[in-house]
Amino acid sequence: MGALAARADQADWPRQTDHDRGVLTLKAAPGRIVSTSPSLTGLLLAIGAPLEASAATTVGRLTDESGFFRQWAEIAHARGVRTLYPNLDFDMEALLIAGPDLVVGSSTGADSLLPYLAEIEAQGLPTLVLDYSKTSWQSLARILGRATGHEAGADTAIAEFDRRAAQAAARLGPSGRAVSIVGYDIAGTYSIGRSESPQADVLRALGLTVTPLPEALRGAVTRVSNMDFISRETLSAAIAEDTVILLGADDSDVAAFMADPLLANLPAVQKGQVYPMGLSSFRVDYYSALEMIATLETALTA
Template identity: 30%
Template sequence: MSRTTLSRFSLARRSRTLAVAATAVALTLGLAACSDDDDATTAASSDATGSGADSEATQGTWPREVDSLTVDNGEVTGETEKVEIPEQPERIVSTSVTLTGSLLSVDAPVIASGGAKVGPTSDDKGFFTQWADKADAAGVEALWQLEPDLQKVAAQDPDLIIVSAVGADTATTLYDELTKIGVPVVVLDYSDKTWTEITTEIGEITGHEEEAAATIQSYEDRVAEVRDTIDEPEQPVNVVLPAQGGNLNFMTGESAQGRIITDLGWELAVPGDDITRTDGDYAGRTDVRQVTGENADKALIGKTVFGINVDGTEPVIDKLKAIPTLTDAYAVTNARVYELGASAFRIDYFSAMEILDQIEEYFTPQGAE
């Protein structure tokens, strides 16, 4: 690709960034600072993402080959294949609302996206609340709500299609038809990666490696800022998602939510094998451990508890108080249960930053500026 073309893409990205609201401002400032300090910035980005060498080697190189999961008769095989992207994409369609947040966070030119069902985690278009305003500012068109439509994708005249391999927002059943549109189709699994790993991968696929590194660095900078600003809460910490029937889902250090806690340097308490359910939807998962109500007191040992209120109904503290075995739980009886909003259910850059904002608000000493 010519230097002139790359410059045009750079200008387009910068224009889109200026249109995005406050969260992306930090990213823009980070990129603007890269003038005579490219070597230092590359080194810092390498430390943040663990893939700086690869990014340096591929930045601006087209065509490029990227890894994509293979799909056979609508089913993901678990194997990967190389998909060639001939030139830097300018019209990306995301069939996965979960992956759209990562595309927006690196300022990739996503023009349309599938959405989730309307609910506490999303707006009336099905866009997740943590980045819906960014999508609107960027002019992203909403295509559907968990009902993939081949014709709607084709009508966007995309030059790259992003598909999730898993989740309610997958469109693998349409994979064969999507490939017939005649543009690269890349299938990604976000369930076995951290949000930072997905962000790095998205950056490499779209040619936005520098933006991805800067996005991750801005998160890490914010973690350090919050850690230095607040009073550390009582340790250890539980992160829970109340479930039906009085069950509790505990986030582990493998979860995106748990990693935020450990990034802050706190001790994350996780239920032991002896009280964790080994049946049902959470059997075998490493990011979440489910505990029944009768064992809730043995699992909720955190002196500080963060509860994810994904359905937006009654407060988490009330849900915990309704579990008989938690009557004497320390966090419950000492008002140490802190609510996280619905956006904390699915973590990307934007929701991670929202969680850090909430934590700062909860634990900044009174009277501190």
């Protein structure tokens, strides 16, 4: 995509960027970036930033054989991005060997950099820390664009997403259709999507309205992120709409949901209105957002 054409104008440096741990000041545009968060790596690739290496997560159905997320793995390999360390197993020595002039990391999730931040900063490595769980990918892309001098790349990625979303929304028909986002048996957990979340932002761009957990069940929530986590026994009562979109799911997950006896009386099940959001929707970046659009456009117009 055209983001690779973006280049930092050295006349704009030094510059400051606000992030989760304060303000980062860089004297010059970084030329050797490493990412300790696979959830942010896709955005660095999307804006055309000079990414040298990325941490890899545990190999599974969401990744390729190297532990890179499938939605951007091919692009990363084509650009020569190396594995910084596997299985999100933080490795300070590997970080120092990579010799970055900017470290990008997360303040949340299994790849959180916060436990190691003091050690990294003691080595004099400029570090940008972001929370991907509560911030839209577009906002994250703009922050990363600002920090790396690739604002034009961020603008290009956002414009392409907007174009594809508008195209799909036109096919889906009148806006306002209410849906429930459901996390079904994801590593043994069950959850309801919040109306303000990265996933809900993508659905909203398609003209869909996300209905959150009913307030009457707020006391049943066991954990909160971009989803409200509840017990399996509470799930049926927690699904408010006749259309269900399954987070991080494919057709096999839809089949399992439809076959669950605890959910048999749900209107969405009885009407056959349960759809996958796509495996890569678990973490939203530019590439997974485009995959979400394609998956939902196909499912909802079938």
